[in-house]
Amino acid sequence: MATAKSSKSPPSSIRAGKREVSVSNPGKILYPETGFTKGEAVQYYLAIAPVLLPHLKHRPLTLKRYPNGVDQPFFYEKMCPSHRPDWVATTRMTTTNREIDFCMVEDAATLVWVANLASLELHTLLSRAPDLDRPTFMVFDHDPGDGADMLDCIRVALRFRDMLEQLGLKSFAKTSGGKGLHLYVPLNTPVTFDETKVFSRAVAQVLEKEDAAHVTTNMRKDLRKGKVFVDWSQNDRHKTTVCVYSLRARTRPTVSTPVEWEELERAVKKKDASGLAFETADVLKRVKKKGDLFEPVLKVKQKLPRMG
Ligand code: ATP
Ligand code: MN
Numbered sequence: 001m002a003t004a005k006s007s008k009s010p011p012s013s014i015r016a017g018k019r020e021v022s023v024s025n026p027g028k029i030l031y032p033e034t035g036f037t038k039g040e041a042v043q044y045y046l047a048i049a050p051v052l053l054p055h056l057k058h059r060p061l062t063l064k065r066y067p068n069g070v071d072q073p074f075f076y077e078k079m080c081p082s083h084r085p086d087w088v089a090t091t092r093m094t095t096t097n098r099e100i101d102f103c104m105v106e107d108a109a110t111l112v113w114v115a116n117l118a119s120l121e122l123h124t125l126l127s128r129a130p131d132l133d134r135p136t137f138m139v140f141d142h143d144p145g146d147g148a149d150m151l152d153c154i155r156v157a158l159r160f161r162d163m164l165e166q167l168g169l170k171s172f173a174k175t176s177g178g179k180g181l182h183l184y185v186p187l188n189t190p191v192t193f194d195e196t197k198v199f200s201r202a203v204a205q206v207l208e209k210e211d212a213a214h215v216t217t218n219m220r221k222d223l224r225k226g227k228v229f230v231d232w233s234q235n236d237r238h239k240t241t242v243c244v245y246s247l248r249a250r251t252r253p254t255v256s257t258p259v260e261w262e263e264l265e266r267a268v269k270k271k272d273a274s275g276l277a278f279e280t281a282d283v284l285k286r287v288k289k290k291g292d293l294f295e296p297v298l299k300v301k302q303k304l305p306r307m308g
Pocket of ligand 1 (some may be wrong): 141176178240241242
């Protein structure tokens with residue numbers, strides 16, 4: 001248990017690819033419960049960069065910053081800070097009432113710069129610049145309602161996988177690093193948000209209909225009790241999902257981590273999902289052993305089947 005909240009430490013600079021990036025106050029504790037520091041967050045992001053960067057590449061990023069640690073106020077930042085170095089890439093997105101220049105993490109140096117802003121969580125759009133109207137995947141967030149847990153999310157996700165498989169679609173799962181699971185369906189083919197929205201709602205509602213005791217697609221918290229809320233509405237031009245391999249700002253430095261379907265099946269068999277909460281060191285070890293289990297989300301090309 002760490003005691004000092006912000007042990008002052010001199011700034012340091014870190015080599016990231018071709019650049020030296022300065023890191024201010026690396027000794028600052030951002031996760032008081034474990035003593036995990038800003039410097040450790042930067043080191044984690046540098047170490048995971050080879051598998052993380054392809055998932056961030058060309059993707060508009062929303063920063064979620066925790067300047068004084070995970071138990072203190074945070075803020076979202078969509079507009080890339082104006083004090084950014086000139087080597088940080090941005091992309092402009094026009095929304096109904098304004099233009100946003102999003103940061104994009106194109107290299108390890110930018111990753112370190114972002115981590116130095118205490119943007120512990122990396123939230124990305126479903127599209128990639130310059131084609132911001134085309135989602136490259138669909139995502140289905142699985143949130144356990146009161147009285148439900150990770151194991152319930154896993155059971156639902158496995159059913160969802162089978163249903164999608166019958167429609168000819170492969171899907172992949174990751175932990176959110178928080179309470180639930182995220183199921184991804186790679187597309188990487190020309191498709192619009194209008195199409196993914198109609199499709200994702202339809203399949204989520206079929207899942208709900210077939211297993212109403214365990215699944216709801218209704219956002220209302222009181223209707224989630226004991227069930228898993230399957231949120232298809234993330235499939236939207238403006239919405240973000242936490243990027244795979246991102247740290248989470250929870251009490252411990254957990255990470256949104258890809259998991260194999262077999263691991264999820266084993267958890268259901270054992271009725272124990274406790275092995276599916278991963279922190280930074282676990283994730284680095286897994287990647288060494290298993291590589292990037294989420295690589296297919298970038299590579300597999302799938303078309304939405306015709307509805308009807
Ligand atoms: P958990 O498993 O604990 O639910 P999660 O990442 O799925 O973790 P949610 O609250 O379900 O968290 O939100 C899903 C996604 O929606 C987040 O990963 C985040 O990218 C985005 N999101 C949620 N709330 C906001 C918000 N207020 N502003 C911007 N994006 C948000
Ligand atoms: Mn969620």
